Amino acid sequence: MKVAIVGAGCSGMGHLLSFEMYAPGSVIAVCDPDRSVFDETLANFRRSVEGSSDPYMKTIGTLRCDLEKLPFYDDFESLLAHHEIDTVAICSYCCTHAQMVEIAVRHNLNILLEKPVAISEADVERIWELLRNYPKVATVNFTMRGAPVTRSAQRHVADGDLGRLVSVQYINNVHYGDGYFRKWMRTRQKIGSLFLQKATHDFDIINSILRLRPQRIAAFGSRRVYGGSRPNDLHCDECPDKWHCPQSSFVLKFDADKYFPPRRERLCVFASEIDIDDNQTVIIQYENGVNVSYSQTFCVPHGAAQRGGIFIGDAGTMKLEYYGEYVDGPVGKSHLDVYRNHAKPDSVIHEVHDWARRSHFDGTDYGFLAKLALLRGEKTEIANSVKEGYISAKMCLAAQRSIEEGRVIALDLNLRDDSQ
Ligand SMILES: NC(=O)c1ccc[n+]([C@@H]2O[C@H](COP(=O)([O-])OP(=O)(O)OC[C@H]3O[C@@H](n4cnc5c(N)ncnc54)[C@H](O)[C@@H]3O)[C@@H](O)[C@H]2O)c1
Numbered sequence: 001m002k003v004a005i006v007g008a009g010c011s012g013m014g015h016l017l018s019f020e021m022y023a024p025g026s027v028i029a030v031c032d033p034d035r036s037v038f039d040e041t042l043a044n045f046r047r048s049v050e051g052s053s054d055p056y057m058k059t060i061g062t063l064r065c066d067l068e069k070l071p072f073y074d075d076f077e078s079l080l081a082h083h084e085i086d087t088v089a090i091c092s093y094c095c096t097h098a099q100m101v102e103i104a105v106r107h108n109l110n111i112l113l114e115k116p117v118a119i120s121e122a123d124v125e126r127i128w129e130l131l132r133n134y135p136k137v138a139t140v141n142f143t144m145r146g147a148p149v150t151r152s153a154q155r156h157v158a159d160g161d162l163g164r165l166v167s168v169q170y171i172n173n174v175h176y177g178d179g180y181f182r183k184w185m186r187t188r189q190k191i192g193s194l195f196l197q198k199a200t201h202d203f204d205i206i207n208s209i210l211r212l213r214p215q216r217i218a219a220f221g222s223r224r225v226y227g228g229s230r231p232n233d234l235h236c237d238e239c240p241d242k243w244h245c246p247q248s249s250f251v252l253k254f255d256a257d258k259y260f261p262p263r264r265e266r267l268c269v270f271a272s273e274i275d276i277d278d279n280q281t282v283i284i285q286y287e288n289g290v291n292v293s294y295s296q297t298f299c300v301p302h303g304a305a306q307r308g309g310i311f312i313g314d315a316g317t318m319k320l321e322y323y324g325e326y327v328d329g330p331v332g333k334s335h336l337d338v339y340r341n342h343a344k345p346d347s348v349i350h351e352v353h354d355w356a357r358r359s360h361f362d363g364t365d366y367g368f369l370a371k372l373a374l375l376r377g378e379k380t381e382i383a384n385s386v387k388e389g390y391i392s393a394k395m396c397l398a399a400q401r402s403i404e405e406g407r408v409i410a411l412d413l414n415l416r417d418d419s420q
Contacts, residue, residue, distance in 0.1 A: 001026040001375060002085045006076050006100055007092030008032040011114050011141075013041040014359075015089040018368045020067070021060045029083045031073040032092070040262075042068055076103050087137075087375060090114055093184060094191045098123035105130050110137040112371055116200045116396065117389040119192030124393045128414060131386040137374045140389025142204045143360035144322070146367030146382045149334035149353040150205060153311070153320050156338055157209050161349075163315025163341075165210060168292040170309030172202050177278065177298025178247060181226040181269040182261060188275050193221075195280060195396035199296050202307070203284075204392040206294070209311060209320075212286040214391070218408040219399040221277035225299045228270035236266045256301065259329075282399045302328075316340040322361050330357050387415075 003019055003026045005012045012032065019027045030038060042063065049061040073079040076088075080103070087110040090100045098118040104111045111131070117140055118124045131138045144150055156162065174180075180197065184190050191197045207214065226247075236242055236249040245251060249266045252258040279297040286292065300306075308320040317339045324335030338349040355362040370382035391413060398409040 001087055002083070003027045003087045003089065004076075004079055004083065004085045005030045006032075006079075006088055006090045007096075007114075008035060008038040008041075008072075009091065010037065012089065012091035013037060014364065015091055015112070015368075017041075017045060017063075018365070019089075020063055022369060022372055025064065026087075027070065028085060029071040029073065029079050031076050031079045033074050035072055036264075038072070039068065076100055080107055086110060087112065094119050094196065095189060098127055101127050101130060105134070108136060110375055112137075112139050112141065113386070113389070114141050115204075115389060115392075116140075116192070116196040117386065117393045119190075119196050121397050124390065124397065125414065128386065128390040132390075134386070137371075138386045139371055139374065139384040140386055141367070142201055142384050142388065142392075143367055144201055144205055144363045145208065145384055146365070146370060147322070147334065147353070147355075147361040147363030148366070149320065149322065149336050149351070149361060150208070150363065151381070152336055152351060152353070153209050153318060156318055156336075156349075157311065157313075158211070161316050161338055161340065162311060162313025162318055165212070165288070165290045165311070165313045167290060167312050168206060168210070168309050170202060170206060170292060170294045171306050172198065172294075172296040173300040173304055173306040174198065174296065174298045175300050175302045175305035176259065177300065178226070178252070178269055179259075179261060179265060180276075180298060181271075181274055181278070182249070182267045183265045186226070186267075186269075186271070186274045186276060191276065193276055193280075193396065193400045194278070194296065194298065195219075195282075195399050196393060199280070199282070199294065199399070200389075200392045200396050202294060202296070203395045204388055206284075206292060206309065207388065207391060210286060210290060210292075212288060212290055213413070214284050214286050214292075214395055214411055216285040216408050216410050217282060217395060217398040217402055219280060219282040219402040221280035221400075221403045223274070223276070223278050225278050226269045227272075227274035229272050230268045230270040232267075232271045232273045234268040234271065235263060236268065237263065239268060258302065277403070280399065280403070282402075284395070308334075315342070324352065330355055330359050332361075334361050391415075 089112040253260040282294040284292040307322040311318040319337045321335040326332040334353040336351040370380040373380045
């Protein structure tokens, strides 16, 4: 495998480190107009492995000594002009995904694309047309798909434990929601909306559990907390309100021991460029009359973090709680409870899924290994297909359109030749 990473930020470096651990030596070049996160991440990772006494990490986490010298380019085309690669991980800003996919298709590459597929209706359709019958591997990175609790929820419904599905109530209350407003993700131009940034995962999870086609969507959204008239380049560090502002990164660390982000992510959350909603509520009608309500909000405290849903059928009810017993960072245990209509009142199938410090509820690594399997030509149940990415992105776009036009939107999924 000869892999290139496009976008060496948080996700790109996650991909690079995963390749190093599970397919060492396969990444041969990287591109990003800014290499600061690349250098910082490698230095931090090396330090953490060196300081670790865990023999497993010492074995798989030891990076090749010349990794920092990987050929590094400003842009994808320059990288391709210098290297023969067969696979690309596209991890740049969401607004660049469509352009990167087009380049990758021109070069006939395997494509590991970050979600969302793209951020405009035209680009999402364009990417779908390019990739729907693509002869190479093409995936969209829905990291929670690989989480053992997700897989188990899918199995319970597929096995008929809930009977005929009736409705779903799903919530995502994001305890690190301010983070989206402290960095580039705070404008429509770069991410489209927080539907495409965040809910796209949840819509995909719901779709994968229900295995039904969404048909109509209605949504409301507003911005109640973030945005304003402060300068776009103002950081908490230089702000005169650094120690008074309730949204200051310094105050939140001091008062609530919240995660203190790197400087590049300490921009003022009251900046004038902020134009995305910070809370959205959606209702979705699926085929067979299954109804789903969904809500995401980006200002809840740590202890109120909530992600998951209640799936109700005529024979049982399933509660999926990604943050079942949440401690901190990647530490916690997801819960899955299945109650059956014909079981005695105190009978419940109670499952606990320990993340064991792995990210995305233990989904990232399993998802990555599934992609490696696809690249080797093997089958996997965690396919993260472009079709799934397409459907989820179309739902996000429809929800945003519903907010803007104040009406129910019928989903026009272009799946004419595809079975699902
Ligand atoms: N699957 C997941 O769970 C998950 C989690 C986080 C982010 N993401 C996705 O990953 C992507 C990147 O997000 P992130 O959190 O890593 O952001 P980030 O800011 O940490 O990294 C993005 C990087 O892309 C670079 N970049 C921008 N334009 C580029 C271009 N034209 N060519 C090459 N590089 C370019 C930036 O300089 C930056 O270093 C987004 O699409 C986001 O939606 C997915």
